[in-house]
Each structure stands twice: as C-alpha cells, then as structure tokens.
Amino acid sequence: MAQPRITLGVSLKMYFGYQQTLAWSQEVAAIARVHPAIESGEVRLFILPSFPALPPVLEAFAGTKVVVGAQDLSWEDNGAWTGEVSGVMLAEMGCGYAEVGHAERRRYFAEDDVQIAGKLAASLRNGLTPVLCLGEPGQGPAEAAIALCRQQLDASLNQAREQQLSGHIILAYEPQWAIGAATSAPDDFIGEVCHGLRQFSGLGNFTFSVIYGGSAGPGLLSRLGNRVGGLFLGRFAHQSSALKTIIDEAAALSRQPQEASWPQA
Incomplete structure (x- = not known):
C-alpha cells in the first residue's frame, strides 16, 4: 500500500465512555466520508479506541478510508494470557494498526524493551x-533526543529482526515531557528531531514514517510544514470540529512540495 503524504492518528486513551466513543466516531466518520483528502488517500487517518469499543467503532468507519486500530496488544498470539488481546484477534476483527511502547505503558505498567520488542514483532x-x-523523559538538546530515540528503536526491532519480519512502522515521536502539557514541544525542536528520525535507515527490512505527538492540536501542523509526516493526537482531537480543522491543515500541507520545509543536510 502506498504511504500517504500526511498521517494523522487519534488515541482516545481512556477518556471517553462507551457511548461517547460511538458518538464521536460517528461524527468523525461523517467528516471522513466527504473529505477529499481522506477519500483520495493523501491524508490517512487512524483511530485507536479502547478495546471494548473496537467492534462498533469498526462498524462506524466501515465504508470510509479511516483505519481503526488498538492502543495495545499482547506479544503472544494465543495461550493462557488472562486479560490480554492478541494481534491475531485484532487482525481478524479488521484492525489495521497497533500502538506499541507508549510512555504511559512504560511508566505505569513497567513495560521494558523486551516486551515492547515482542509487541512490535507481534x-x-x-x-x-x-x-x-x-x-525522551526530560527536555534537552535535539541531538540527545534523536540519540535516545535511536536506542529505543534499535531495541524495539530486536525480535522483528530475529523473526525476519518486514513492513512499515510509524514512529510516533512523543517527548515524555510534552505529553499532557499545556502546549506541544517548541516547533523548531520538533522539526529538528523528526528530521533526525527520518534519517533512520539500514535497520532491517522496514520502512518508516515519522509523526509527532505530545499535546499536538490545531495549528501545529501548519506551523511545522513538511518537517513532520503527521500528528499523533490525543485530547485536542476530542472535539470532532477540532479534528476537522487538523484534517484541513493536513490537506493543505499535502499539496505543498514535499521537501520545501526540510532543513538542508
């Protein structure tokens, strides 16, 4: 599948209840059905609801180009793993994406490099x-952030390499100090780090795209321009009207020359 110019993702985390998730999904689906950039594939939108809402959310987005996925998955495909959800089941349901290694999973659920690598391989x-x-956990220079992200990526690919897997991976750069903050990280900082992440290659039979998350909202994509491949959105997309604004920004950006805003190497 050809990769889109801009990728937008929304994780609903555990903010919404069941009915609220369905109402929001229906509103966003109505937007997606008539938005030229979504329909053409220039802008790809994926939605990650809570596990119990996956079946009706998949139904809500049926017939649209929006892809539904999960906020987590097990590193195992089946077996005695109480409370876990396998990639086998998610794929069977019709999911297309799976979030792996979020900072909250690392911090609150003690997910380590081995578990994250297992989930990415799964x-x-x-x-x-x-x-x-x-x-990175704390704010510092862009060069340090890039180096740490490279270490995290290398560790996350270990099991996929061992299993000789291949495929496309979305790298969601989310500085931990910006998650839940009042504003995103500084624009130039985001641009520099995401540019550095785009240079990752030779790490196996994988292709990468880079999106930014961490208090991302309306206006950010327009300011960043082509320095980023998209956004990973949270609470600032809880209003469907705000998400519509961001989709419009992505559509405008997708019509610009692709490398116009990237710094020279």
Whole structure:
C-alpha cells in the first residue's frame, strides 16, 4: 500500500465512555466520508479506541478510508494470557494498526524493551502497522533526543529482526515531557528531531514514517510544514470540529512540495 503524504492518528486513551466513543466516531466518520483528502488517500487517518469499543467503532468507519486500530496488544498470539488481546484477534476483527511502547505503558505498567520488542514483532507478524512511540523523559538538546530515540528503536526491532519480519512502522515521536502539557514541544525542536528520525535507515527490512505527538492540536501542523509526516493526537482531537480543522491543515500541507520545509543536510 502506498504511504500517504500526511498521517494523522487519534488515541482516545481512556477518556471517553462507551457511548461517547460511538458518538464521536460517528461524527468523525461523517467528516471522513466527504473529505477529499481522506477519500483520495493523501491524508490517512487512524483511530485507536479502547478495546471494548473496537467492534462498533469498526462498524462506524466501515465504508470510509479511516483505519481503526488498538492502543495495545499482547506479544503472544494465543495461550493462557488472562486479560490480554492478541494481534491475531485484532487482525481478524479488521484492525489495521497497533500502538506499541507508549510512555504511559512504560511508566505505569513497567513495560521494558523486551516486551515492547515482542509487541512490535507481534504487530508485524499479524499484518498490523505498529505505531511505535519513542521519546525522551526530560527536555534537552535535539541531538540527545534523536540519540535516545535511536536506542529505543534499535531495541524495539530486536525480535522483528530475529523473526525476519518486514513492513512499515510509524514512529510516533512523543517527548515524555510534552505529553499532557499545556502546549506541544517548541516547533523548531520538533522539526529538528523528526528530521533526525527520518534519517533512520539500514535497520532491517522496514520502512518508516515519522509523526509527532505530545499535546499536538490545531495549528501545529501548519506551523511545522513538511518537517513532520503527521500528528499523533490525543485530547485536542476530542472535539470532532477540532479534528476537522487538523484534517484541513493536513490537506493543505499535502499539496505543498514535499521537501520545501526540510532543513538542508
């Protein structure tokens, strides 16, 4: 599948209840059905609801170009893993994406490099596009952030390499210090780090795209221009009207020359 010019993702985390998730999904689906950039594939939108809402959300977006995925998955495909959800089941349901390695999973659920690598491999093994979250805990220079993200990526690919897997991976750069903050990280900082992440290559039979998350909202994509491949959105997309604004920004950006805003190497 050809990769879009701009990728937008929304994780609903655990903010919405069941009915609120369905109402929001229906509103966004109505937007997606008539938005030229979504329909043409220039802008790809994926939605990650809570596990119990996956079946009706998949139904809400049926007939649109929006792809539904999960906020987590097990590193195993089946077996005695109480409370876990496998990539096999997610793929069977019709999911296309799986989020892996979010900072909250690392911090609150003690997910380590081995578990994250297992989940990334499980995603690829089952035909799901991993949304691999990378980011440094504290604010510092862009060069340090890039170096740490490279270490995280290397560790996350270990099992996929061992299993000789391949596929496309979305690198969601989310500096941990910007998650839940009042504003995103500084624009120039985001641009510099995402440009650095785009240079990752030679890490196996994988292709990468880079999106930014961490208090991302309306206006950010227009300011960043082509320095980023899209956004990973949270609470600032809880209003469907705000998400519509961001989709419009992505559509405008997709019509610009692709390398116009990137710094020279």
